[in-house]
Amino acid sequence: MSIIANPGNRDRLWRSSVIALPYLWLGLFFLAPFAIVFKISLAEPLIAQPPFSPLWGIAEDGTRKLLATLDNYLFLLEDKLYWVSYLKSIKIALISTLLCLLLGFPMAYAIARTPQPWRNLLLLLVILPFWTSFLLRVYAWIIMLGKEGLINNGLLGIGIINEPISLLYTDVAVYIGIVYTYLPFMILPLYTTLEKLDLDLHDAAADLGGKPLHVFRDITLPMAMPGIIAGSLLVFIPALGEFVIPALLGGLDSLMIGRTLYDEFFMNRDWPLASAVATILLFILILPIMLFQRLQQEPQQ
Amino acid sequence: MKRSPTFLYSMLAFGFAFLYIPIFVMMLYSFNDSRLVTVWGGFTTRWYTALLENEQILEAALLSLEIAVTSATLATVLGTLAGLAMNRMGQFRGRTVFSGMIAAPLVMPEVITGLSLLLLFISLQELTGWPASRGANTVTIAHTTFAMAYVAVVVQSRLASMDQSLEEAAMDLGGRPFNVTWDITLPLIIPAMASGWLLAFTLSLDDLVIASFTSGAGASTLPMVIFSKVKLGVTPEVNALATLVIAIVSLGVLIAGWNILKKQRSAHG
Incomplete structure (x- = not known):
């Protein structure tokens, strides 16, 4: 050079x-x-x-x-508490990632197919929540999910339920909170790959009699894979160590590892144990983080 | 798109409803005269008045702004250098470790970053006496560290997509590397640096976990105060605060987005 x-x-x-x-x-x-x-x-x-x-x-x-x-x-x-905590965090992070993908993929696809200037507006609407306070948006779900919140009132109103159900301070609330918070992180990388997808290729496949499901499976999905992997990692890794969402929306029993670590440090003041919890969490995350770093570097080479 | 656009667009509508309804509900309830969420007690602005008279919140907001401006500025300087190092400096020893240190903070769980930085500050204090106390200074360092990674990524992707022929021509004509960077590269990446700064500023203003770990007694940032309030449930003053924050940010993002669109359109003729 x-x-x-x-x-x-x-x-x-x-x-x-x-x-x-x-x-x-x-x-x-x-x-x-x-x-x-x-x-x-x-x-x-x-x-x-x-x-x-x-x-x-x-x-x-x-x-x-x-x-x-x-x-x-x-x-x-x-101590079983910690095992359960790690496994539960992995489970919650995995399911949330899948839910983000299931909702984010059609959204990204629809945005990528929308003509300009609407497409930019829709993208702006996806990015906008990212710039507003994460903490305040998680807090908004306390209003939505409470015994007398909008969701319970709505369900009561249309007669699906007869009495308010517990949503706030349960695992359901944690899932909602994580999907809500990390959905933009899934949509953006997906959009970037789907936008580049050659529409002609789709039309050609469809014209040649390809069944929609097959076109999707054989063409769309493989080509969108980099976006799927990047988006999934961007959701999974931070969700695994999430503290704020389980602390605000989860119940006392929703012990995700981030919260266990926080409590061990601030409530029990057992710093060495909290450090051991962090070390193991980092150990679990090494592989996904290295994969993410690979993906980050690829475009430059 | 030939197949089932109905499905795609209903998912899109559902997704946006999911993203925006909670925000609108929260904004609506900031004008509710009743403390209860179920009851609409009429229109009021008293929560806004209460907010502006709440010294604890105002003090915390000021502290947060101070930390956000300082750390965003530091992060922009360091992150831009990091972006240049990754994209204009060719090979150097330890490049792999360096790129790892730039990518990892983007996804590192906040509890780990927070805990490890606090333990570092305590160890440093024992060894060298610095930092003598924890507060705005230590939070600023912590925020600079994770925000500079974001700035580096933004700057780096701009550098990677840029046409390098101008820089190469200047270099071939005998320009010194520093002058070429200063006079040619820098003006071209100013927009990327500006978005990096804004990103760093927002991230700092929003951070709860890392600040909770690295701050000391008496220095509570705005997210720390909000968290202590909403842990107990719905707080009308926080609704008012959230409405203000979201209104200001949305306005800023919409204006910025509009300007970018206009520029793009005029650039394409």
Whole structure:
């Protein structure tokens, strides 16, 4: 590249600072913290400031001694609460991703087929909620789902139910909240791939007598795959560690792992255990995150 | 689209109803004179008055704005550099790790980011004495860190889609890399930097979890105050606040969107 072909000290200084500044910042404030989380997950909780034991201590003969313990991880293995919490989070995140896909795909498809200028307007309407407060939009569902909320009143009104049903503070509310929040993240990557789909290819297949379902299965679906994968990862990964939605809309028993971690940290003040919970959550997420990063890089190559 | 457009368009209508009805209901109830959600007690603006007299909320809003402006600005500088590093600097050692550090914050669960940054701040404090206390400063650093990844992605995709011939010509004519970036690349990516800044600003203003972890006693951001209020259920003042926030943001996005559309149309003749 011609940029490198121009040596000289000032040029080299410029080049290294462009790389080094964001590199050092992210290294210090994004990468290094994970090492610290892992370190503290090996400590014992103490009633002190800070509330955990140091990793190194002085042995009786005066040498430094490693005090690491795996107790927190063993505890996570033994206590059913954490297992259930992890599995439930994975289940909720998976089902929510599927629901987002089922609703988002036809929406993205319809938008991609709409002529301009309507298409841009519809896209704007998908993006708009993303710019407004996430917290306030989740809160809006407290109004909708309550015993006397719009949904219960509506269902009572048309006679489907005879008395209000519990929606708020249940898993149903958590699903609604996650799909509601992350739907735009599913629609946008889907739209980007579907927009590029060659309509002529569809028409040709249909003209040649292809059954709609077959055209969809053999042409649309494979070509939309990159968008499906990107959208699903954008929903699944953050949903797995979601805290706000289960905390506001879920019941006391809707222990998603993000909430368990939060409570362990703020209520029980067991920092080492919270760190172990975070380490395992990160471990579960490594594969999907690496896949996501792959997808992010591909367009540039 | 030849097949079943009815199905597609009814899904579209359902999806938009799903996205927008809760927002409209919340806005409507911000003018409801009754504290109960079921009862329409007549039109009132008293929740707005109550909101403007609520010092706790106003103070938190001011703190949040301060953090959002500072972190968005820092994130734009660092994120733009990161975008340039990814797209104009060719190969360098540790590039894979670097691209990983840019992509990962976009999807990292907030509880992990928040917890790990807090533990970092505490460890740093023990080792070096800095940061002496946690509050606006630590939240600003935390927000800068995850927002710069968003800015980097926006800038990077602009750089990737840009015609590089102008930069290459300047370089071939003997332009120094810094001057070429400053005089040619930068003016072309200013729109991307502006959307990156706005994105970073919005994300910061909206963040609850990371701020809860990294803030200290006495420094509550607006989302933290809202969360403590709505945990207990429906709060009319929060309805009023939400209506204001959504109205302002929608207006901004619609004006920006309209301008982009107009520019596109005039560019296409």
